[in-house]
Amino acid sequence: MIDDPHKHGSDELQSHLEGEGLNVRDVHGAILREKDDPRDGYEPIPLWLVSAFMALVFWAGAYLAFNSGGFQSDVYNPTQVSWTGGGGAAKGPPDPMVVGKRLFTANCVACHQATGQGVAGQFPTLVGSEWVLSGDWHGDNHLVQILLHGLQGPIQVKGSTYNGAMPPWKQLKDEQIAMILTYIRNEWGNSAPPITAEQVAKVREETATQTEPYTQNQLKAIPAIKYDSAPPAAPAEGEAVPPAPTEAQPAATPAAA
Amino acid sequence: MSATLTEAHPSTVTPEMEKAQRAMIDESTRLPVVLFYASAVFWLLVGTVFALLASFKMNAPTFLDQWGWLTFGRVRPAHLNAVAYGWAASAGIGTGLWLMARLCRTPLRHSKLLIGAAVFWNIGILLGILGILAGDGRSIEWLEFPNYASFMLFVAFGLIAVWAIIMFRFRQPGHVYVSQWYLLAAFLWFPWLYSTANLLLNFQPIQGGAQGAVNWWYGHNALGLWFTPLGLATAYYLIPKVLGRPIHSYYLSILGFWSLALFYSWNGMHHLIGGPFPAWLISASVVASVMMFIPVITTAINHHMTVRGNFQALKWSPTLRFTVFGAMCYTLASLQGIFMAVPSLNVVTHFTHYTVGHAHLGLYAFFTMIMFGAMYYILPRVVGWEWPSVRLIRWHFWLVAIGIGMMVVVLTLGGILQGLALLDPNITFMASLDYTKPWLFLRSISGVLLTAGHIVFAVSFTLLLLKAGSLRTEPTLFGSDQGRQPEPLNV
Numbered sequence: 001m002i003d004d005p006h007k008h009g010s011d012e013l014q015s016h017l018e019g020e021g022l023n024v025r026d027v028h029g030a031i032l033r034e035k036d037d038p039r040d041g042y043e044p045i046p047l048w049l050v051s052a053f054m055a056l057v058f059w060a061g062a063y064l065a066f067n068s069g070g071f072q073s074d075v076y077n078p079t080q081v082s083w084t085g086g087g088g089a090a091k092g093p094p095d096p097m098v099v100g101k102r103l104f105t106a107n108c109v110a111c112h113q114a115t116g117q118g119v120a121g122q123f124p125t126l127v128g129s130e131w132v133l134s135g136d137w138h139g140d141n142h143l144v145q146i147l148l149h150g151l152q153g154p155i156q157v158k159g160s161t162y163n164g165a166m167p168p169w170k171q172l173k174d175e176q177i178a179m180i181l182t183y184i185r186n187e188w189g190n191s192a193p194p195i196t197a198e199q200v201a202k203v204r205e206e207t208a209t210q211t212e213p214y215t216q217n218q219l220k221a222i223p224a225i226k227y228d229s230a231p232p233a234a235p236a237e238g239e240a241v242p243p244a245p246t247e248a249q250p251a252a253t254p255a256a257a
Numbered sequence: 258m259s260a261t262l263t264e265a266h267p268s269t270v271t272p273e274m275e276k277a278q279r280a281m282i283d284e285s286t287r288l289p290v291v292l293f294y295a296s297a298v299f300w301l302l303v304g305t306v307f308a309l310l311a312s313f314k315m316n317a318p319t320f321l322d323q324w325g326w327l328t329f330g331r332v333r334p335a336h337l338n339a340v341a342y343g344w345a346a347s348a349g350i351g352t353g354l355w356l357m358a359r360l361c362r363t364p365l366r367h368s369k370l371l372i373g374a375a376v377f378w379n380i381g382i383l384l385g386i387l388g389i390l391a392g393d394g395r396s397i398e399w400l401e402f403p404n405y406a407s408f409m410l411f412v413a414f415g416l417i418a419v420w421a422i423i424m425f426r427f428r429q430p431g432h433v434y435v436s437q438w439y440l441l442a443a444f445l446w447f448p449w450l451y452s453t454a455n456l457l458l459n460f461q462p463i464q465g466g467a468q469g470a471v472n473w474w475y476g477h478n479a480l481g482l483w484f485t486p487l488g489l490a491t492a493y494y495l496i497p498k499v500l501g502r503p504i505h506s507y508y509l510s511i512l513g514f515w516s517l518a519l520f521y522s523w524n525g526m527h528h529l530i531g532g533p534f535p536a537w538l539i540s541a542s543v544v545a546s547v548m549m550f551i552p553v554i555t556t557a558i559n560h561h562m563t564v565r566g567n568f569q570a571l572k573w574s575p576t577l578r579f580t581v582f583g584a585m586c587y588t589l590a591s592l593q594g595i596f597m598a599v600p601s602l603n604v605v606t607h608f609t610h611y612t613v614g615h616a617h618l619g620l621y622a623f624f625t626m627i628m629f630g631a632m633y634y635i636l637p638r639v640v641g642w643e644w645p646s647v648r649l650i651r652w653h654f655w656l657v658a659i660g661i662g663m664m665v666v667v668l669t670l671g672g673i674l675q676g677l678a679l680l681d682p683n684i685t686f687m688a689s690l691d692y693t694k695p696w697l698f699l700r701s702i703s704g705v706l707l708t709a710g711h712i713v714f715a716v717s718f719t720l721l722l723l724k725a726g727s728l729r730t731e732p733t734l735f736g737s738d739q740g741r742q743p744e745p746l747n748v
Binding site: 013017029030031032033034035036037038039040041042043044045049052053056057059060063064067068069070071072073074075076077078080 | 359360432435494497508535536541544551555729
């Protein structure tokens, strides 16, 4: 079976090689004895294989339909099917009591505690506080100003004196501050009208020159405004509050109360 | 170049002209192929030493822990990068260069590009491994090389990609064989993957969880769109070549190639099942992983039907035995990977040694074995010398075949036990580690077998380069030293 490569055809081979400066004696036996380069056969693809692959494709579609969370970027549970059959239902606005609580937990509980009670003698309570609920001389605008720029020096809360420092939170977005404030005004038995992102934005703009935290006396000198007495374009369902991408909730989340 | 050879119309080419052409092509590939193969064998030995160290540290955690540069956290990535980029990629490039020239039916052009690439490549790997040992490594799996090293690798790859395009542009007219689709794709895919991942993770890092997604997009594609096409291109060439039979079906080849290109690139996210990623991202990856049935089954049928009726050739041909072993393990590793991507099974295997076993089944039992097969075929042709010792080849085959078989089995079994223990709330984490101890000891033994096999191969390789023994024109076949008459095989 193995032809001796040097026996036949070597004259023709030599003539081809001469132009390349190669001699047939220098060409390795492996190159001479090896078979031609591979060719393609043309057997058809078996029908059973095509059928099996089609079945697989069908399964793939079904799996994706039931495990894709409706292809939403904020759904992390594969079996939470929010497949609405096309078009996609309009998402409800974020619930301030849910998102506000999350923001409060992330930013405020270190001092004011999860109960809102603060720490006696160090951090003032938020529960029933005239500062939060805009009682006495306080206004809703004061509350927003404190969140934006902070508060320092001695203050009186529900008859107790505190002397600490509240840091400014102006790095938070308007809608985030609005949700935190709405949350603390309606949690732990508190009840007061919501604060909207537009109101926060307005205060932020008006107090843009403020660089230091306020003192109690400075705030007292600023006229109190109660937003609910002159309501802006009903923000209650917050259609003007675009859901912050990181805070957005799937529509299916029940409102926590 | 002689006009009669390079410009003759295909229909007028005689068998003698083809032989002369093959001789010239192999001659032209000599330096780059030997350069990449020699560096591959060198890095294989280096990577094996790091592998042994890392494995021994699993058995005796205090082993060599007095030096920071030999701690597990550095030795393990040094192993991965030395074998993945140093050995596997270099061997794949060397094979790919030779195949590219053969399949383009034209002598290799611009070998300076390739020699430059080999220099950059080796300096990059040396810098990278020293950087990892010195503590500069990045904690990103598969991309541990510091930026000064990965940049060198990218330059090397850019040169090779440019070369591949030039070669393909100046190929002889005629049919483009399936191996060439895979080769050209791999030579273009990898620089894209490597540069994108390095840019988004090391040079201009993107934010947060998306880094995990990019990391595994790259990690899995390095296997799926780089090593896999190189390995398949080689198998698609060598199996029909050695047997002298046509590949079973052109249509299956097409289906296999395009379904691989379509589905493999989505697979990476199955490494992140259970992670903080949108559900659709993970589910799409699970689906794509299961759809890998299509390219895998297609390729397996195509190869099997080509070899069918000729399995006795595995008794004689080292090339075929290594290559068919690798091709079969491609099917095994891919099927195993599909099942590992199913979330209910992934729950058990994730974060266990099972995954390590799977990685070795893919990169070693499939890819590395095919590369050994390719070296056994290509080197005698480019060096002009037959393999000096069939005993060394036989030792090499059985040491690495038994070694890798044992490693995959023990890591698979140990990994399943570890995974079940991790899921059991009544078993503490520390206790779950105890389940792995005997299996990791056996893994070290399998590693010693592999090391011995690599040393045998390196000796054999060196003897071939030195042209040891006597000049022969007949191939070095299994059994030829035992007085048995080999089947007539034109290998």
